[in-house]
Amino acid sequence: MPFFICPNCKNRSLDHDGKQGLLRQGVSCERCGFGFLFELLDDYYPGPNAGLIACDRAGRILAAGRGVFELTGFREHELMGKDVVEAFGLAGFDAERNPIALALEWGVRRLDEPIELRSRAGSVKAVTVDVFPGYDSDGGLLVSLSPRRANRSRA
Template identity: 60%
Template structure:
């Protein structure tokens, strides 16, 4: 049974087909009202201060959930349409690029420690998890958390 997570409020849920009732509409979040849920192959437990970014198959940002502003200083409107790695300044040392690998190979990339550049230009280390979309639209879910010190 597929697992789903809300990119906005981080609530997890189960669903057998990812559709709302008998319609062909995607399931929205019953808790916060966000327009869609992201399907995961395995259950995922995000840290309390994790922010989610949803991207299309070209890695352009479609939505930024709660927690992204707190981590980055960027509002959702400032991020929309930009390539995720460049928009968040995470492209400097990521070789190979975990976002590209997740989309191209359809595999998760977990626990990637990357530098993130905030809106104010400050660089800080984060832990990022990359999840490919398994639907016809393709795409990517990126979970960003502050890096744990001492690890």
């Protein structure tokens, strides 16, 4: 049974009666009215500070949720259509272990990968990324970025 998550408010819903699948074009979040839900194979509980980004099968940004601005300083309209890795300056992974490329290529989840992003103001932030391939045939990805706790010895 597919699970749906709202990239904006992170509300999770179950497709109890198959209705959401049939009405996918017009489906919107019951809680905040956001006009886009992401379909997941497994249920997912994003952290309270997580920012969710939905991407197409080429890794281009389709939607960015509420938490993304707090974390990165980018507004959704500045991100639309951009490559998710480039838009956030994602780095800190080995070239062969880019979690986003792996998820796109192999259709596998990547959880709890420590990476870095570059905020709109240019500062580098340590984050954790979870990446989920889309459940439906359109492919695509859900990227969840969460702040990593600062290393105390560096504070």
